[in-house]
Amino acid sequence: MDFTKMHGLGNDYIYVNGLKEKTRDWSSLARYLSPAHTGIGADGLILILQSSKADFRMQMFNADGSEGEMCGNGIRCVGKYVYDHRMTHKTKLTIETKAGVKTLFLTVSQGRVQEVKVDMGEPLIEKQELTVTLSNGRKFTGVNVSMGNPHFVTFVPKLTDKDVLSSGPLLEKASCFPNRTNVEFVEVVDKTHLKMRVWERGSGETMACGTGACATVCAAVFKKICQQEVQVDLLGGSLFIKWDTQNNHVFMTGPATTVYKGRINLRHLLQNMHQR
16 A cells, blocks of 8 residues: 655644555554554545545545544645645645635645635634533533534633643543544634644644634634734644634645655554554
8 A cells, every 4th residue: 555644733643545556444453553653644544536526635644543533634634645646736625624614725835835824614602601521520621613623712810831741641531522522722822923832632742733722713803813814833833723603614725745655564464453
């Protein structure tokens, strides 16, 4: 099986052309290949597939094998993959996801995609803030935002490992989130600048989260903390988010990077998986 390792601001996935590769057990492959020490090392696996309603379809699996609805950094890399692999010549294309069809605008230089702007669609914001009390006794108040996938956005005075690494996994699996949730910890710099760390559902802390950055800006605008165009700094770099409240669409702009290409012996791999 041929694959390509790609990342958006360090949020890395294993990309496979599902139009060519016919392996069925993608969930198990995601679990087996994602660990850094025994596999390729990634936050999960993303397939590029045929769509009846868009130019392409993406299907994503988190590192634990669970299927996700959408990935903002991942969809930018899908845009780069299909253009750089000459699967399309379009610089404006549509990608079907479990969170709906998204429109991508590709910035191309010397025949390769460098940056992608994505119309992420309409956010859904719960108007009532939620306070969650954890088993460790800590309390977090935040805003629930859906970007097609769930996010709990909480604003903190300072980003710390204690919040993200200790409370992140407890918040993800809190009883008030029966399907689990992504958790964004946000530090406000000023009205056009936020810092964010994310504990992603099914993957743990990642270097960046595109849908999380969008949810964060929507929560901040809702709380009248920031303006509608914001730079969001993540561990892997910065995303630029605009919430156009006139048409209620969120736009995300950021880079997409190819790390390397490789080939896996699936027969050998599957034997090892069954032995484990």
